[in-house]
Amino acid sequence: MGLFAGNALELAPRLIGMTLLVDGVGGTIVEVEAYLRDDAASHSFRGQMKTNGSMFGASGHAYVYRSYGLHWCFNVVAEEHGAVLVRALAPEFGAELMQARRGTSIDLCSGPGRLTQALGISGVHDGLPLDRSPFEFRDRAEKPEIVVGPRIGITKAREQPWRFGLNGSPYLSRSFGKTSAQIFYSITI
Numbered sequence: 092m093g094l095f096a097g098n099a100l101e102l103a104p105r106l107i108g109m110t111l112l113v114d115g116v117g118g119t120i121v122e123v124e125a126y127l128r129d130d131a132a133s134h135s136f137r138g139q140m141k142t143n144g145s146m147f148g149a150s151g152h153a154y155v156y157r158s159y160g161l162h163w164c165f166n167v168v169a170e171e172h173g174a175v176l177v178r179a180l181a182p183e184f185g186a187e188l189m190q191a192r193r194g195t196s197i198d199l200c201s202g203p204g205r206l207t208q209a210l211g212i213s214g215v216h217d218g219l220p221l222d223r224s225p226f227e228f229r230d231r232a233e234k235p236e237i238v239v240g241p242r243i244g245i246t247k248a249r250e251q252p253w254r255f256g257l258n259g260s261p262y263l264s265r266s267f268g269k270t271s272a273q274i275f276y277s278i279t280i
Contacts, residue, residue, distance in 0.1 A: 094228060095151035095221065099125040099173030102150075104255045106167065106175055108231035113210040114224075116185030118200065119231075121257040122178040122264055124242045127171070130251070145218040147172055153226070155207070155217040162204025165212050167221060178203050178254075181262045202264040240267045 095102060103125035111117045145154040145168055154166040154174050166174035182189050182199040189199045189209035200206040207213070221228060236258040241250055243265055256263050 094230065095167060095169065097169060098171045099127050099169040099175050100253065102167065102169045102173075103175045103253065104237050106177070107237050107255055107257050108233075108235040110183075110227075110229035110231075111177065111180060111210075112184060112227040112229075113212060113216075115227075116188055116210055117227075118181040118183035119257070120177060120180045121260040121262045122180075123255050124176045124178060125169075125173065125253040125255070126166075126176065127173045130173075148218065151221050153212075153216050153219045153221060155212060155214055157214070158204065163207040163213050164203040165207050165210075165216070176203060177206060179256075179260075179262050179264045180206060181260065182209065201262050238267045 097105070103123045106120050106123050109120050111120050142156060143154070145152055148168060150168050150170045152168045154168050156164055156166075158164050164176060166176050168174050179202060180200045186196075186199070188211075190196045192211060193199055193205065193209050198205055199209045216225075219226065238256045238258045239252050240254050240256075241252055242254045254267075256267055
């Protein structure tokens with residue numbers, strides 16, 4: 092799938108600025124994290140199991156898992172058995188439904204668990220292709236300014252600067268901070 096080509100590090104910055112919709116509900120992706128196959132923090136690191144099988148399929152599919160048995164997390168499967176965790180998006184389409192699902196109007200999609208709850212993503216979406224319903228990805232109109240920093244919420248390989256965000260977005264799950272973040276410019280994204 093052309094839109095989802097490349098390994099997780101190549102795909103992650105390209106997702107920033109794209110629009111993600113699930114049954115017409117969603118918005119602009121503003122924060123993601125990349126996980127490669129040989130990355131100790133990746134779910135594919137120890138090989139294929141029942142719970143991570145989607146990571147070993149074709150790129151451009153959903154990998155959805157439960158985090159600590161509480162929250163669903165949504166990933167875009169990349170080439171070479173990697174994945175990109177979608178951490179946050181700007182709630183632009185279907186805000187009323189997102190608010191009803193979340194029971195609040197605050198931080199609707201700022202964080203992977205909040206995002207999946209707002210979009211109605213659950214385990215039934217695991218393994219589904221991202222180029223057909225209920226998913227819709229719209230490519231971005233222009234190249235965004237992207238900030239880069241270390242991943243958060245993990246215990247292994249935390250130092251990797253594989254967290255990407257839309258510079259200045261108020262919808263990030265956590266600020267990149269002025270000292271650790273750097274602006275990422277690339278003609279390849």
